[in-house]
Amino acid sequence: MTNKKQLKLGAFFMLPGHHAVAWRHPEAKPENVLNFDFIKEQALTAEKGKFDMIFLADGVAAGATSLAFGQEYSARFEPFTLLSSLAAVTKNIGLVGTVSTTFTEPYNLARQFASLDHLSKGRAGWNVVTSAGKEAAGNFGQDELLHAKRYERANEYVDVVKKLWDSWEDDAILFDKEEAQFLDPSKVHFINHTGNWISVTGPLNIPRPVQGHPVVVQAGSSESGKELAACSAEVIFTAWQTLEEAREFYRDVKGRMAKYGRRPEELKIMPGVFPIIGKTEEEAKEKYQQLIDLIPESIGVARLSFQLGVNLSKYPVDGPLPDLPELNEINGNKSRFQLVKDLADRENLTIRQLYQRTAGGRGHREIIGTPVQIVDQLQEWFENEAADGFNIMPPVFPSGLDDFVEHVIPELQKRGLFRTEYEGTTLRENLGLTSPVNQFGKVTLQ
């Protein structure tokens, strides 16, 4: 029973909920998006459910240029701040934050994650993203960087951050009061990195993180994203609609790992899932319909316009999509663009039908049903090499998370698919990931 392979779960926190207009739902608490006590309760619920981690998305823009600004919620906590405060009130759950490589110095980012990993005793994770979009660039007085260049820089950036984390060997600190030896300087290393984009001497001013490195998460599914993930990611959050697509992606990415000297189990693939849970299937469907009915046309069209890079407000909402740009013209999220376009083509959807379908999961898989039906579907993907786990996206907080923890997790546990106690105290231990070898420590020093 305990030897059976178990799936990993992330609790994707997005307040007031993942659905486009979750904030209008009667059960939503939009007035609490900046209320720490409320968010703390959500974290404690997730920890009670034995989730591997809390996951925070991020974007360095308020969405003020969105067509529907004012009708959407537009307030959230900066992720480092929130994760650090949650570290103080939780014990076991992982704390994964999205931070863009585009507008932060690698030294600062390495330091922030190292600090979080120490204070949380080894529970930090970094979701590496690059920033697209004019609004984000405008906040930093920069021009938008092209997709390919962003990834090239991100590759080097991750490399530098890991070097900084490794600049202290695990046993560098001695605390020897008698001999006045606080540390062994031969175990602290300059990294002296000079690359195409970045140059940093190091060392970091913080001893090696508890986990060696905080867990490195990656979210993009574009060609360059897959390569970056195979090379350096330990968790991938991704979006797939069908078992077939998910399996293809799983095989593809895991197959690229060998050339980087990595084994398949060193990377956990966790697609996003948007669950709508009912006591009966009918109840779940009613809940889903209720959410859809809340979406004003203006928001639905604005969201879809953003995802597809086309202003759709000029077209009849009950008509088909206009001609879309080619994939190579998209500088934002390429894989999400493809996914939404494929969905429209496959099911021949109108603009309205399409925004209704993508408003909740934003392109992630939606599962609507009873706890047993939901677990059936998760199990199918898990046992057919489509996923090592899932990133759960409750439509509305707190009710969506409460329902998942009270009804779905026990069903997963009953089938032996999910833990009943945390395996360890660090995020790596719970995910079953080993600590990375220190690249400088391997070298025998004179």
Add this chain to the structure above:
Amino acid sequence: MAKKQMKLGAFINLPGQHVASWRYEGTESDRFLELDYLVELAKIAERGKFDTIFFADVFGTPIAENSPSGIKLDPLIIIAALAAVTKKIGLTATLTTTYNEPFQVARRFAAIDHLSGGRAAWNVVTSNNNFESLLFGKEKHLAHAERYERAEEFLEVVKKLWFSIDRDALVIDKEKGQFLRSEKVNPVNHAGKWFKVQGTLDAPSTPQGHPVIVQAGSSEAGKELAAKSAEVIFTAWQTLEDAQKFYRDVKGRLAKYGRKNEDLKIMPGVFITVAKTEEEAISKRKQLNGYILPETGLAYLTAFLGIDVRGYDPNDPIPQENAEIEDKTNPQIRASIVRGIAERENLKTLRELYEHIAGARGHREIVGTPEQIADQLEEWFLNDGADGFNIMPPTFPEGFKDIVELVIPELQRRGLFRTEYEGNTLRENLGLAVPQNPNTRQSQNV
């Protein structure tokens, strides 16, 4: 009880304020990266009714085997965690304007202010050593004048971002589908010499209007920037006369920026060693000096004098001043403070000097009974030398507990310090007004 009371900061510098205090048996040196330990210290400070805890920041300090001074966790990560487990105390963190972006800084401090219910403060500094610049791919740090020019514009942009969404912009009307009122959003459109920022923060103005602005430099440019925009100054003075001169000077500059005397609190640093008897206090202080290795003391002095005295005999005389002092920047001011101490205290050798400044680092030092210490603080406070003090305990946790248990009650007995917090925000406790959103003011005039 209407008597004016002093403000107090608790300067937490781990493992200890004194250069060799990590070797003292009572110092919990091995816990300095642990959140539980930081929480204990924050709660001691809150029990003592301190206005704020204060974290300095530095990076790029050379790593030395006999000193922990090269190690520092990110102060914002620390105060975010402490916000979750404290109730009343202010949370002040230092962050440089030299290697950060205004949007990130505005976001992080806004998040902490929301999270803590209005207890955040930002100590605005500039970075001035070449070890730091190399961590950010720069050959050399910015010249003093440019650093301050950048800092001034940086702060201006950060404040604009803090006010970019009014506090009452969030209407959250579920029925109408209106989350915020667009007319309460004031997009920033800044184009200056150093920054170009077009955007909106993703959180409304914070519970304090904006976090409290702290400033630490005492150079000419520093004083001007402080008079323009600081609400608290942490500074270093040895004599009442010098402190009074600084106090008059900076407060005298306020009027031209339309500010009143009480809009700025001047809080010099004070290193306090307290015991029930004077003999005991003196012997405690001497004991710490016994832990200083000559090479540690000489390296420490090198940083203060701006002259490399490493390798000298500690019994050598203090070398003459370096002739080529350029402008009055902070390192030079620090050097002249240290030379002033040597002259006033008649210190002849390098050892005498480093032992004298090993704790206070150029700040004022007081050793004695609770009465003697309160006498000296009272003298400065009642004679326009200070509005309060940033207290630097010699050791943690012991030396800090001694201050809370011995000195604070004496100040309270004299009516010089609060027995209960006046309010829930740092501004309320410091007696600082909530800044008005300039955008709101304009619209009221129309």
